[in-house]
Amino acid sequence: MNAEIDRFVDIVSRSERVVGFTGAGISTESGIPDYRGKGGIWNRFQPVYFDEFVHNPEKRLLYWQRKAETWPAIRDALPNPGHEFFVDLHRGGSLLGVVTQNIDGLHEKSGLPSDSVVNLHGNTLETTCLSCSYRVDSDEVFRSLDLKGEGPRCPACGGLLKPNTISFGQQLDARTIERGDELARSCDCMVVFGSTLVVYPAAAIPEVAKRNGAALLIVTLSETPLDGEAELSVRRPIGEFVAEVRAALASAS
Numbered sequence: 024m025n026a027e028i029d030r031f032v033d034i035v036s037r038s039e040r041v042v043g044f045t046g047a048g049i050s051t052e053s054g055i056p057d058y059r060g061k062g063g064i065w066n067r068f069q070p071v072y073f074d075e076f077v078h079n080p081e082k083r084l085l086y087w088q089r090k091a092e093t094w095p096a097i098r099d100a101l102p103n104p105g106h107e108f109f110v111d112l113h114r115g116g117s118l119l120g121v122v123t124q125n126i127d128g129l130h131e132k133s134g135l136p137s138d139s140v141v142n143l144h145g146n147t148l149e150t151t152c153l154s155c156s157y158r159v160d161s162d163e164v165f166r167s168l169d170l171k172g173e174g175p176r177c178p179a180c181g182g183l184l185k186p187n188t189i190s191f192g193q194q195l196d197a198r199t200i201e202r203g204d205e206l207a208r209s210c211d212c213m214v215v216f217g218s219t220l221v222v223y224p225a226a227a228i229p230e231v232a233k234r235n236g237a238a239l240l241i242v243t244l245s246e247t248p249l250d251g252e253a254e255l256s257v258r259r260p261i262g263e264f265v266a267e268v269r270a271a272l273a274s275a276s
């Protein structure tokens with residue numbers, strides 16, 4: 024038996040209030056590129072800031088062009104064993120929730136109820152009006168997207184439509200941060216999958232969990248600043264790791 028797997032399984036099965044914290048690394052295993060990582064699209068291009076999106080029609084169109092480029096990968100992505108791991112915990116009754124830095128909606132697609140998922144940076148599967156409460160599936164917007172105009176408008180009020188994600192230069196939603204913080208303070212174990220824990224304020228959430236006495240288990244390919252404080256820090260692909268965890272759990276029960 025593998026000592027890392029044993030320790031992970033031991034801590035998770037003794038925990039009663041588990042919270043997941045996920046980053047780009049879990050989604051790359053579903054074929055979604057890490058747009059902010061090395062060579063990622065956001066490093067090759069100047070970002071479009073939120074203010075520019077609102078006030079500058081050319082920049083707004085540029086934003087939609089880039090979104091359209093990345094949309095098919097996100098629309099077609101399917102959850103992987105990393106996402107399913109949290110669904111298993113949810114079914115077993117020990118999952119408080121999942122806090123994610125990803126915007127791809129894969130935790131919801133995997134079957135977690137949406138009130139168990141905190142999308143710190145929003146959810147790109149949904150498009151909202153910046154002026155009223157209108158909401159629509161992003162797929163509907165992309166199917167009729169006209170990249171020659173000045174970007175899609177709200178059919179209800181004429182306001183600007185925008186995928187429901189946090190843009191550059193835009194604050195994270197205070198209530199969303201508060202929900203993430205609350206989960207971090209309430210859990211007895213935080214499982215981090217695929218985050219390098221360097222993007223703030225998101226990365227503060229595992230710190231809060233640790234400070235409040237939770238066990239910290241990290242599975243991600245690169246080193247993180249919290250490795251030294253974690254009960255376990257594993258440098259392996261998530262899918263591979265989870266497959267062994269599931270096998271160990273199955274043979275234990």
Ligand SMILES: [Zn+2]
Binds near residue numbers: 154157179
């Ligand atoms: Zn509107």
